[in-house]
Amino acid sequence: MPPDSGSYASGAQEHGQMQNFVAALLRQEGALVEAIEPDGLEVLAPAAVQRALGVGELSRLGFGATLPPAAERVGIEGDWLERCARLLGPQGRFTRRVLSPAARVPGDPERLLERELVLDNATFRLLGVATAWTRYLLLDFRASAVSDDKRDFMLHLGVNLATGALLPDAMVAAIAPALDGPSPDDSEAGPVPPEDADLPALWDRPRLLGLMALAVPPRLDLVLAPFVTGLRRRLGRDQERLHLYHNDLHHEAVRRALALPEGDPRRRREDERAEAIGREYRAKLDDLSRQYATRVTVEWIQTLELAMPVHRFAVQIRRRKADRVISLDWNPLTRRLEPPACEYSASTERPRLVCDDALHLVVAAGLAACPACTRAFCRACNPLRCPKCGSTEPPQRRIAGVMQS
Numbered sequence: 001m002p003p004d005s006g007s008y009a010s011g012a013q014e015h016g017q018m019q020n021f022v023a024a025l026l027r028q029e030g031a032l033v034e035a036i037e038p039d040g041l042e043v044l045a046p047a048a049v050q051r052a053l054g055v056g057e058l059s060r061l062g063f064g065a066t067l068p069p070a071a072e073r074v075g076i077e078g079d080w081l082e083r084c085a086r087l088l089g090p091q092g093r094f095t096r097r098v099l100s101p102a103a104r105v106p107g108d109p110e111r112l113l114e115r116e117l118v119l120d121n122a123t124f125r126l127l128g129v130a131t132a133w134t135r136y137l138l139l140d141f142r143a144s145a146v147s148d149d150k151r152d153f154m155l156h157l158g159v160n161l162a163t164g165a166l167l168p169d170a171m172v173a174a175i176a177p178a179l180d181g182p183s184p185d186d187s188e189a190g191p192v193p194p195e196d197a198d199l200p201a202l203w204d205r206p207r208l209l210g211l212m213a214l215a216v217p218p219r220l221d222l223v224l225a226p227f228v229t230g231l232r233r234r235l236g237r238d239q240e241r242l243h244l245y246h247n248d249l250h251h252e253a254v255r256r257a258l259a260l261p262e263g264d265p266r267r268r269r270e271d272e273r274a275e276a277i278g279r280e281y282r283a284k285l286d287d288l289s290r291q292y293a294t295r296v297t298v299e300w301i302q303t304l305e306l307a308m309p310v311h312r313f314a315v316q317i318r319r320r321k322a323d324r325v326i327s328l329d330w331n332p333l334t335r336r337l338e339p340p341a342c343e344y345s346a347s348t349e350r351p352r353l354v355c356d357d358a359l360h361l362v363v364a365a366g367l368a369a370c371p372a373c374t375r376a377f378c379r380a381c382n383p384l385r386c387p388k389c390g391s392t393e394p395p396q397r398r399i400a401g402v403m404q405s
Contacts, residue, residue, distance in 0.1 A: 039064030052087040100191035122354035127314040133197035165338040214346035246281040
């Protein structure tokens with residue numbers, strides 16, 4: 001089967017980004033860097049760079065599917081992220097940027113709102129649109145999955161601190177090109193928020209950690225899905241191979257035992273042999289379970305604080321006789337209205353349901369029926385127990401609801 005063209009383009013873009021990053025990092029640390037074909041760098045490195053990266057004074061690095069002659073492959077898999085981290089040290093862990101893109105009012109805001117906001121059990125109407133400034137946190141994480149193989153992945157999480165909206169991955173990717181230019185921190189001529197800009201305050205640590213605990217697992221599930229599928233395929237193949245081998249041996253031992261008369265010592269030996277085959281089979285299955293057991297770690301890499309102007313939509317939510325006003329931001333870089341985050345699971349999936357008590361916007365799992373009394377209740381209002389019967393859902397059930405993709 002020919003490779004998917006979209007996957008190929010995505011891989012080529014990832015290689016190019018990695019090459020640009022490594023080249024910029026090496027130049028910053030005093031190395032002489034020259035691009036070579038195909039998709040490579042030739043590096044003359046000072047002693048400190050040699051020690052941090054584990055390379056020689058003169059070396060070649062390759063980033064694409066085809067390597068230049070005598071080049072070492074560089075990618076997010078393997079140990080190159082650790083090497084770059086050693087070279088970076090504490091630099092770049094937290095940065096601030098201010099962007100001031102042209103923020104023209106989106107055409108037909110009401111139609112835009114109807115397309116982006118989907119509520120299955122409530123109505124809404126647009127109260128108004130105003131220009132405002134907001135502050136985003138864009139967080140990068142590295143996930144490592146170790147089993148019979150090891151894979152490294154990058155996770156990205158963006159949150160609007162004014163509205164609490166989580167940015168879908170496509171919106172985070174759309175913002176990234178605007179951040180590739182020189183940082184305003186390096187020049188006094190960079191854009192700054194106006195004096196009357198009402199920027200939201202930075203969240204405290206517990207609130208941010210709570211959001212990450214909800215938002216990271218479903219994103220981790222998505223990036224791990226191909227890796228886990230491959231593991232399960234190989235595990236199933238090895239289990240099938242073991243079963244076929246030991247099943248044949250066991251059937252042969254049983255057949256020989258049944259062909260011998262009762263009390264014959266040879267029959268007893270064949271019975272013992274069949275039992276030993278069963279024990280060996282179970283032990284081999286246990287070995288496979290340990291071999292394919294997967295340990296996943298997630299490490300925070302970097303946080304970018306981004307301030308920029310947006311168009312803020314004031315939206316009235318109505319459910320029965322109650323109403324609530326929420327704010328949604330239209331980002332001029334992504335040219336999309338940011339969806340409201342689920343107030344139960346922090347998911348960005350649609351549609352939303354609105355609860356009766358506090359008009360929380362939640363996904364379907366956030367208004368699911370209690371497994372004990374079958375009464376539906378809002379998990380954002382009552383995260384620990386059912387308000388009618390008091391039953392507590394097992395933690396695994398609550399986590400499964402949060403981690404649905």
